[in-house]
Amino acid sequence: MPQERALEGKLVVCGVQSGMSERKTLSEKDLLKLVQAGSREAYGEVVRKYMKSAYYIALGIVHNHQDALDLSQEAFVKAFRNIKKFNTDKAFFPWFYRLMKNLCLDHLRKRDRRVEVPLEESQVSCEDEKNRELKATLWRGIAALPFEQRELVILRYFQQFSYQEIAEITAKPVGTIMSSLYYAKKKLKEILAKHLGFERENKREN
Amino acid sequence: MGYRNHQQIKELISSYMDGEADEKQKKIVEIHLKECPECQREFEEMKKLEEVMGQMELKKPPKETWQVYWSSVYNRLERRIGWILFSIGAIILLFFGGYKAVEGIIQDQTTPLLLKVGILAAMAGLAVLLVSILRERLFVRKRERYEEVEK
Numbered sequence: 001m002p003q004e005r006a007l008e009g010k011l012v013v014c015g016v017q018s019g020m021s022e023r024k025t026l027s028e029k030d031l032l033k034l035v036q037a038g039s040r041e042a043y044g045e046v047v048r049k050y051m052k053s054a055y056y057i058a059l060g061i062v063h064n065h066q067d068a069l070d071l072s073q074e075a076f077v078k079a080f081r082n083i084k085k086f087n088t089d090k091a092f093f094p095w096f097y098r099l100m101k102n103l104c105l106d107h108l109r110k111r112d113r114r115v116e117v118p119l120e121e122s123q124v125s126c127e128d129e130k131n132r133e134l135k136a137t138l139w140r141g142i143a144a145l146p147f148e149q150r151e152l153v154i155l156r157y158f159q160q161f162s163y164q165e166i167a168e169i170t171a172k173p174v175g176t177i178m179s180s181l182y183y184a185k186k187k188l189k190e191i192l193a194k195h196l197g198f199e200r201e202n203k204r205e206n
Numbered sequence: 207m208g209y210r211n212h213q214q215i216k217e218l219i220s221s222y223m224d225g226e227a228d229e230k231q232k233k234i235v236e237i238h239l240k241e242c243p244e245c246q247r248e249f250e251e252m253k254k255l256e257e258v259m260g261q262m263e264l265k266k267p268p269k270e271t272w273q274v275y276w277s278s279v280y281n282r283l284e285r286r287i288g289w290i291l292f293s294i295g296a297i298i299l300l301f302f303g304g305y306k307a308v309e310g311i312i313q314d315q316t317t318p319l320l321l322k323v324g325i326l327a328a329m330a331g332l333a334v335l336l337v338s339i340l341r342e343r344l345f346v347r348k349r350e351r352y353e354e355v356e357k
Binding site: 040044047048051052055056059060065069073074076077080081131134135138139156157158162163178179181182185188189192 | 216217218220221224226248251252255256258259260261262263264265267271272275276278279280282283286
């Protein structure tokens with residue numbers, strides 16, 4: 001793609017100016033300071049670093065490829081426009097995540113108001129046929145969780161963030177993360193009960 | 207159970223399974239699991255759940271998505287500036303054009319009075335609608351930002 005090459009070209013020019021080796025060892029903090037000074041090239045590096053996490057989390061929230069792509073990119077645009085408000089002493093991703101989450105929630109609110117869009121189950125890849133039905137059921141279960149729990153499930157089990165990182169990203173105490181995840185899993189377990197052969201649990205519930 | 211209530215132990219088991227428990231917590235869980243069949247059973251079920259969840263992967267987007275991702279963001283950044291400039295220009299042109307048109311219609315002797323009134327009313331209505339839509343957009347956007355809390 002010619003445009004991309006043009007962008008890379010700029011990066012090299014920039015690298016030559018400030019010394020190539022220096023450029024490579026730039027920490028995220030320095031990179032973000034460059035972005036605050038208006039450097040789009042530096043921002044490109046930040047975006048490349050986080051684009052996958054951003055996309056997959058958005059996908060987990062809105063369940064649709066096109067919307068997830070659109071919303072995550074829009075979030076990066078918004079983050080760039082607001083980058084001056086960002087405190088470079090802190091980590092970029094939690095800040096960015098909150099921004100993207102709000103965009104996604106706005107989007108969901110508008111979408112839900114418009115029409116009841118059926119969730120795309122196919123967003124879970126089922127390469128092996130085994131457990132296909134089970135995974136589809138589980139995915140529906142995740143989609144039906146309250147947002148606060150769904151968000152945690154996505155961050156923990158699909159993005160492999162630690163409790164500590166999730167606490168930072170969502171600005172909640174670790175204890176809350178721990179107990180919310182427990183309740184989320186408990187609910188998912190109940191949904192899956194029939195599939196997994198836990199029927200006897202129903203008898204014991206009361 | 208003793209010093210902790212059962213609910214807390216269950217939460218602890220869940221974090222133990224996620225590899226988030228420290229040494230002391232691990233001990234508590236392991237001892238508890240041996241003496242509590244209910245938690246033992248829940249532990250097994252949770253394990254199965256996590257196993258299935260571990261096999262689940264979100265669908266990968268088309269390959270080229272990552273190659274063009276940044277340039278799409280870049281384009282949006284650039285386009286945003288373009289749109290702002292264009293909008294400012296368009297608003298100025300629209301107002302100027304509208305003003306000229308109104309002036310022309312009022313001064314034109316050949317147009318019947320009723321037609322003049324009709325055209326002017328339609329234009330005034332259009333202007334009101336435009337301002338109204340613009341205001342709604344701006345205000346709704348500002349307000350919605352604070353309605354983040356779900357349910």
